Amino acid sequence: MIPQNVQKCIDACNECMKACEQCFSACLQEPDVGARVHCISMLRDCADICSLTAQYLARNSMSAKQICSLCASICEACAEHCSKFKDEHCKTCVEMCKKCAEVCRNMAA
Amino acid sequence: MIPQNVQKCIDACNECMKACEQCFSACLQEPDVGARVHCISMLRDCADICSLTAQYLARNSMSAKQICSLCASICEACAEHCSKFKDEHCKTCVEMCKKCAEVCRNMAA
Amino acid sequence: MIPQNVQKCIDACNECMKACEQCFSACLQEPDVGARVHCISMLRDCADICSLTAQYLARNSMSAKQICSLCASICEACAEHCSKFKDEHCKTCVEMCKKCAEVCRNMAA
Amino acid sequence: MIPQNVQKCIDACNECMKACEQCFSACLQEPDVGARVHCISMLRDCADICSLTAQYLARNSMSAKQICSLCASICEACAEHCSKFKDEHCKTCVEMCKKCAEVCRNMAA
Structure with missing residues (x-):
């Protein structure tokens, strides 16, 4: 069984x-897409590391804490980039990134 | 917003x-690990394709239906391999693979 | 040892x-990024499926032919989208996508 | 163009x-597979992080140095686990892990 706190992460x-x-x-389709290049790049990195971190956690990897630490950093950077835009999708994303960063920081500790 | 059926998938x-x-x-740690080689290989493939399929779906990929079709096939093969073993972790996995295969088949249709 | 044709793929x-x-x-940084939305989306999908296909091939997966078939389709679609743009990076990408599609088609056969 | 040192990484x-x-x-098929559980787990983690690190590097990610640092750590741990076994596939893997760790450490610096 996956422990409760790992499950949550x-x-x-x-x-x-x-x-x-x-x-x-959604950012790719916004009229000001040219202003969102860094945000879009961060979103891609963030999605990818979150996806791999979930796999490491589910397999009870010996490197789970290490990848959680990296995931938290990238989520925080992504939240910062996204917070410059006020669309609903960006707001939701900032919220999820901050939550994921916090849970991953705890897991990494 | 991600549509309900995509969200479910x-x-x-x-x-x-x-x-x-x-x-x-869990299979790697079972005493009969030597009998589980094909099962373990399928489990790895299945985890990886499920993970990428979730990403394609969430990004509303133009190739979402195609990857769902492949994901369904691999889930079905994985369920078949896992169903040879009677541990709780294998039973749960068979159930999840069958469910995922069904939902992905519907998405691919 | 990985066979020669698998290695090539x-x-x-x-x-x-x-x-x-x-x-x-590079497309994200072009002045006409707004015209490249579909191309950018395809590029992301294509990079991801190529990466996973390489892993399936290297591990001698039982589903290698199936994922090669999907990879070929996505590479072909990506080549088509990219061929609308005449930058060096798009030209190189079209060439690599076409080559990868061909090799993957052969592997899937 | 991707710079020479990034290309190398x-x-x-x-x-x-x-x-x-x-x-x-190959380890999964060895008669002493039961003794290789940790090695097999590390190999999986290592393949996955190497794959994602290559993608981050190729996209010129803002987090490339960070993921290279994690990749180096995991490669080093994998080399250590693999070095306990004397098969050709393990020897080759140790060599590749050590080389990748070194190049990633340089990139992360």
Whole structure:
């Protein structure tokens, strides 16, 4: 059985992955896409690391804490970039990134 | 907003990924690990394709239906391999693989 | 040992992944980024499936032919989208996508 | 254009991913598979992080140095686990892991 706190962290990573992928596609379609290049790049990185972190956690990897630490850093950077935009998809993404960062920081500790 | 049926498919993929990763690690530790080589290999493939399918779905990929079709096939093959073993982790995994296969088949249709 | 033809396919996938990731980042920085939304989306999908296909091939997966077939389709679609743009990075990417599609088609056969 | 040193790092990651995937499948088939559980788990983690690191590098990610640092750590741990076994596939894998770790450490610096 996956322990409760690990389960919670996997779910936070998966939710953050979803929010980032969605925000990525939505940002690409915004009229000011040219202003969102860094945000879009961060969203992609963030979705990818969240996805792999969820896999490491679910397999009870010996490197789970290490990848959680990296995931938290990237989520924090992504939240910062996304917070410059006020669309609903960006707001949701910031929220999910911050939550995932917090849960991953705890897991890494 | 991600439509309800897509959301359901993402969740099924993520649940299946979790069950496969867990079952993978558990099978590796079973005393009859030597008899589980094909099962372990399938579990790995299945976790990976479920993870990527969830990302394609969340980003509203133009190739979402195609990857769902492949994901369904791999989930079905994984369920078949896992169903040869009667541990709790294998039973759970078979259930999640079958559910994910069904939801992905519907999405691919 | 990985057979010669499998090795060649892994290399084509990795080269295509590189070209797609590079083209993705370059397209995002072009002044007409707003016209490249579909291309950028395809590039992301293509990089991801090439990367996973290389892993399936290297691990001698039982589903290698199936994922090669999907990879070929996505590479072909990506080549088509990229061929609308005449930058060097798009030209290189089209070339790599076509090559990868061909090698993957052969592997899937 | 991808700079020479980045190119070299991508190639090292891809070579290490291949060696780890191959060694993973080969270890699973060894008669003493039961003694290789930790090694097999590390090989899986290592292949996955090498694969994602290659993607981050190719897309010129803002978090490339950070993921290279994690990749180096995991490669080092994988080399240590693999070095306990004397098969050709393990020897090759140790070599590739050490090389990748070194190149990633330089990139992260």
